Amino acid sequence: MNYKSHLDKVPIFKKIQECADALNLETYVIGGYVRDIILERPSKDIDIVCVGSGIELAQAVADKVGHVKVSVFKNFGTAMLKDGDWEVEFVGARKESYQRESRNPIVEDGTLEDDQDRRDFTINAMAIRLNADHYGELIDPFDGMGDIKRQTIQTPLDPDITFSDDPLRMLRAIRFATQLNFDIHPDTFYALGKNAERLSIISRERIADELNKIILAKTPSYGFKLLFQAKLLDQFFPEMVALYGVDVKNGKKHKDNFYHTLQVLDNVATVTDDLWVRWAAILHDIAKPPTKRFHPKAGWTFHGHEDKGARMVPGIFKKLKLPLNDKMKMVQKLVRLHLRPIVLVKEEITDSALRRLLFEAGDELESLMILCRADITSKNERKVVQYLKNFDIVEEKLKQVEENDSVRNFQPPVSGEDIMAYYDLKPSREVGAIKDAIKEAILEGQIKNNHDQAFELMKKLGKEMGLERKED
Template sequence: MNFAEIIYTNPILKRLSEIAQKTGIESYVVGGFVRDLLLDRPCKDIDVVCIGDGNGIHLAQKLSETVDNNTQISIFKNFGTAHVNVEDWDVEFVGARKESYQRDSRKPIVENGTLEDDQNRRDFTINALAISLNRRDLGALIDPFDGVGDLKRKMIRTPLTPDVTFSDDPLRMMRAIRFASQLSFDIDPDSFDAIQKMKDRIRIISQERIIDELNKIVLSSTPSYGFKLLYHCGLLQYIFPELVALQGVETQDGKGHKDNFYHTLQVLDNVSKNSNDLWLRWAAILHDIAKPATKRFDARVGWTFHGHEDAGARMVPNIFRRMKLPMNEKMRFVQKLVRLHLRPIALVKETITDSALRRLLFDSGEDLEALMMLCRADITSKNHEKVKKHIQNFNKVEQKLQEVEARDRIRNFQPVITGEIIMETFGLAPSREVGEIKTAIREAILDGKLRNDWDEAYSFMLSTGKKLGLSPVNN
């Protein structure tokens, strides 16, 4: 690969090299951009290492002066770094650093260093590659640890001894698995052994940093690979014990249940084939999370997990809170899908009522498509005929749901009679009676006993109020 030609043809790299040569600042493009260039992966993030104290900030300022006023520059003098957002590129400038660590912290003691020092401190050989922006060797690839060879071998390996690399910054253990999952690479045996040996060091890492790496694993094309690596190296027990609790098969009276850990990972992969939605993938991860708590053995039917959908939905907020996932509509979306994930399965019977279909439409609302995608992904049988039959049943359910929705418009519906109308009609303040009347109207509509029509609903409201001993204030 001719990196000099790439520099000349890439407008940002060309501008960077011209500034570096004009100012005389020794500069290199390092890390992920070089790696992705060699892998032919798109990348809009460029890391530039500059030799000499303050030169990274100086180079960033010079770059910002060459572009229009819309360019955003952020300077962090305490760290000697700067960030420039130019057009659709993110360019990070740092001074070459030499780092040392104390055992109880991942925050390094930083000194000015050489390019060699900077490459030594990188997490993996494939991220330690550098391209010169300097006149004397423009486009030269500096690869002291055979990162190019590791790219060809599809191998994640540390530049220095893995014990040192992971002890200095234990987050790198998560990053090793994240890169392996994203790139479909193997982890070097010595590096994987070091992760197994030092897994407890992950405790000093903030949950925010851990969940950032875990979400990137969840979003990889085959996330089960990353989770299996996390499980086998022992990290998963520290960061997600509820998922580990799903692992294993118990047998009693010759009856066993499936391994819910590997089933969950298969569901996650199935969802990932059809959606890049992070939160739908989290719903797949958590859909059976309460099975260990609800597992019971019945001599007649074998193992049961009654109520695991409701118990799982109750677990979701605590898991999100502990893992520093967002406690907002994202969490509520996951919680809803966990609670509802068995409902469509119950609708495959020919005798299912329109009322049951209306209730699923109402309860799932705008998330019905996501729910059905999760339910389809939940079919993991190795019996192809059984899978085919389940898919056909789901097709029938979806057809019935479409027919009911087209007729009744239940999804996200609001009864024409609101709480305000009830209070005004009966002269009530907010109270239990208002809630009872609202619920009765909604249930009657969902049961098909009442159309969501003003005259019908108003009359129903009056009759319900009468049963509660209420009279309209205008009568």
Template sequence: MVNPSYISALQNPIFRTISKAASNLNLESYVIGGYVRDYILNRGEAKDIDIVAVGSGIELAQEVSRLLPGKPKVSVFKTYGTAMLKSGGIELEFVGARKESYSEESRNPAVENGSLADDQNRRDFTINALALSLNDENFGKLLDPFNGIADLENHIIRTPLDPDITYSDDPLRMLRAIRFATQLNFIIEKDSLAAIKRNAKRIKIISKERIVDELNKMLLADVPSKGFALLHKTGLLPYILPELVALQGIDEKEGQTHKDNFWHTLEVVDNISKATDDLWLRWAALLHDIGKAPTKRFDKKLGWTFHTHEFVGAKMVYKLFKRLKMPLNDKMKFVQKMVLMSSRPIALASDVTDSAVRRLIFDAGENVEDLMTLCEADITTKNPKKFKKYHANFQLVRDKIVEVEERDHVRNFQPPVSGEEIMKTFNLKPSREIGLIKDAIKEAILEGEIPNEYEAAKEFMLKKGAEIGLTIDD
């Protein structure tokens, strides 16, 4: 008897259409993998569905398109024997059931046609090998050769076959295991975890783009620290983010220690993840202290210091993004900016002056709220009194930001007097003097010497021009 709960997983009319198309071609067809897993876990409605055909997945996709209203376009990837189409907001990927064999130098397998069982054998984890039949005679039947249902119930990540072979064949699966454990809050089964440790160096054959895709998914999880702790535990982290590994450990000199900046960083990432879904702000939290390893020094009077770690860390962000082939655009510049400014609000919190707040708003610009969110996430003290005090101080800074911005309009600052007006007033051609006057006006506004208004700025311009020996062009 078919379990009705799995029939209910196939209520979308698209599944009956696929079933009819497969019947027309005399093929078996199954929905497999993430859709089945997430349905059983009640993770919400999936927007992408994997279909396996025992035969040609490309032909099945084309037949499905023929049966659908509007005959949606089929994208064919002959190299991989796959095809894709979109219908009703759902992305369907079709593949023929296959066997795979691997060489040591590549994660790209040699492929030959196979049965459903062959296809399930090649899957990365038992929970991703679950399949639901789309065939008329047993529509909705669950095919679970590796007891993936039990692993779902017990929150376990396990490979269908020998984990050493699974991870050595395709080392990306090691990152996927950790990513699924992070996203689903599952445990990686002990033999599988040990196999990841043994095969960690194999990650070197995986492209940087694939690695970053998995890192991004870990960072976007509810508790990202789980993933990065597992990367550390399995020995994968040194191959991917050695800058983080360098933060681990506590040194002691003359009885003085410092906090473990690696575990502190993971706490900060978890804290910020409660406040924002912004991937790049989460990256900023992950990298905010990377400059501390190269700048760590011991001073007999001051103890352990990390002078200029924000500046050094911001430069390291560029190198890290470049090495991992991450975007070297405004996303990278945003992360750099957050790392560079990450201590500014902390220094402000003890002495919240108008001029310091104006400078913070000016330098942070439209990202001042992101910066404050990062700095609040950076509070990881376990002392309740200190925790309350630090948050109260940051609230004072936030209040002051609102007050100063309403009055002085410094965010996204534009000088009240333009360079063209300075040139016209003093009959100047493009020259160093124009920059000097513009900078002087900006500094006067930030220091509160003059308001951020045209008349005050013009008067200051005339005064500054006279000081450096310029005459007004009458």
């Protein structure tokens, strides 16, 4: 099979061909770019392998393109350049061997065959020749084309050795299966479970990178089910594994919170590509196992799981090497508040409750409503429809209250500095009490969210506390 017509659409390939022939280097485009040509997926990352010096080839191509900087990584024998939207990486063909305690290989120069042998999966081991004599010719020694047609992920060589050598490939197998909606070959899947404990030599940063790519897939639940079944999830995310299972007592049972969480995640994924809203879906019920209790009359309860879950978020993020910044705080807020709109749906809605939700949710209100809608996973379709209609009512009332009171992300119109200046005070309990009382009065609707009414309340509260105004 020949892909010359495709290569001709991308000018950089012709320049690579000319430089490779001038340097007498056997050269190929290999890996993900070739796979994506066949799958008709967009790709801007091009991997070039040559039998010889990849760095020398990269520098020659940069000279031909002109005004292009080459980034050289001598320790790895690689070089990279950018040509418009294209990012092209060059490397010399190599063969690899591994030591058990490390995923960093011992590298030697090799042939194209050696380089294809070291690839993770058959669909990533295909290469297209770039030299003029066989330009566009596909080299597919492991039937990667057949696996694409069969929609199958499998390793070129023994999967047990492949995964033991570099355990990160186990997560990559599941990531590709999730992104492409492929199956994993039975022998390859068996090797995942057999080598699961080998993930201990992989950094949490690399694990988190693959996990986030799974989470961002169209149907992320598929990846989590594979991680769970292969016992890989146990290695780095036991808190999520703990959600699995149903307990039955006195004829009463609760839902399987693992599969419920995956349903919520998929529901969120149909609405937003925001990684952190998807993380909130994953973690919204994470504290249900430690808060689970059985009461003879009420059955199974999970009281306070939203607050405990919010407290668990920083520890989980830290362990997984996820960012401990505003993204983590956003997830924490969504986990803490995820029951609040549901309570409003069930009860008579008061303006005070709406104001409090607006104030506490702030900029995350839309994300919170996405999560809450996704959290309705009842098998009773009529019940789901009714809940969603009630959410529509809540959202409309939230808009009305915000238009009238402007309490979303508000700061009390009389600040602590105003209070201290008026009464000639230093930071103190009295200042905090007055400020909190003004905030509560606004949220309860006792006063409007404006300076004049807040200032009058400040004077009233100060008088009750026995404070005297500073003399000018």
